[in-house]
Amino acid sequence: MINLIYKALNIIPKAIAKIEKLYSYSILNSHSGVRLHPDLKIGKSTTFELDDDAKFEIGKNVIWRDHNAIRIRKGGTLIFGDNVDLSHYISINCLDKIELGDDTCIAEGCKFxxxxxxxxxxxxxxxxxxxxxxxxxxxxxxxxxxxxxxVLKGVTIGDNCIIGANCVISRNVPPNSIIFGKHELMRLPLM
Known part of the structure; x- marks a missing residue:
């Protein structure tokens, strides 16, 4: 009897995760500004906030994992190239344009x-x-x-780059670069 209850309790989170995924797909499929490839894989607990005039293009073999938040507002355009891989807890906030090129991999906790x-x-x-x-x-x-x-507004990161953990990217990064942080606190006057 206890095993039966245990199995039943384990089914509930899985069922909720499937419902969340179906809801995510339904949001994307019902929006006129979204073009997605049919092999898209979405993790659980991904949230989408898309204004009516938002544009979202998703290439082939795009994978994004759990607990990500995507907001496209005020006519913004978000483009994922082919083979883009998004890990967990990523936040993408787009009012203008954000484009992730082919074969790009984004690790946990990144923000755009x-x-x-x-x-x-x-x-x-x-x-x-x-x-x-x-x-x-x-x-x-x-x-x-x-x-x-x-990654902050106005930044272009060139092809074949590696950006190390915990960096704040506020300037352009030329192609074929490795960027890593030297973490120092700086104090600048506000006015």
Whole structure:
């Protein structure tokens, strides 16, 4: 009897995961701006927030694993090339354009922001909650981005690059580069 209860309790999370996957596919398939390849593999607990004017193109053999969040707002365009591999807990926030080239691999915990909040410093510091500065992010082909990397607006990472764990990428990276962080705290004046 206990084994039967144990088996029944193990079925519930699996059933929920299947329902979540079906829901994710239904969101993507019902959106007019989404073009996806039929062999797409989506992990469990992936969330999508797509505005009506969002565009999302997904190439062949794209895999993304569990607990990822994808937001495409204000007419943004998100493009995944062929053979893109997204690990767990990745956040992609797109208001302009983010493109991941063919054969790109993104490790756990990475974040992509093609925008930041606008702010003024004169006559006083004001942070705008609904105004944004945007610039596209372009990731080349055959790029490996390791855990907990943050890629900020306006960045182009060239083909055949490796980005080491915990880096914040705020400038362009030329092709065939290896980037790793030298972690130091810096203090700059706000005004």
């Amino acid at each position: 922001y093609d925008h930041d909040h606008a702010f003024d410093t004169k006559p006083e510091y004001i942070w705008h909650k609904t105004k944004f500065n945007t610039a596209p992010i372009i990731i080349g082909k055959n790029v490996k981005i390791y855990s907990n990397v943050t």
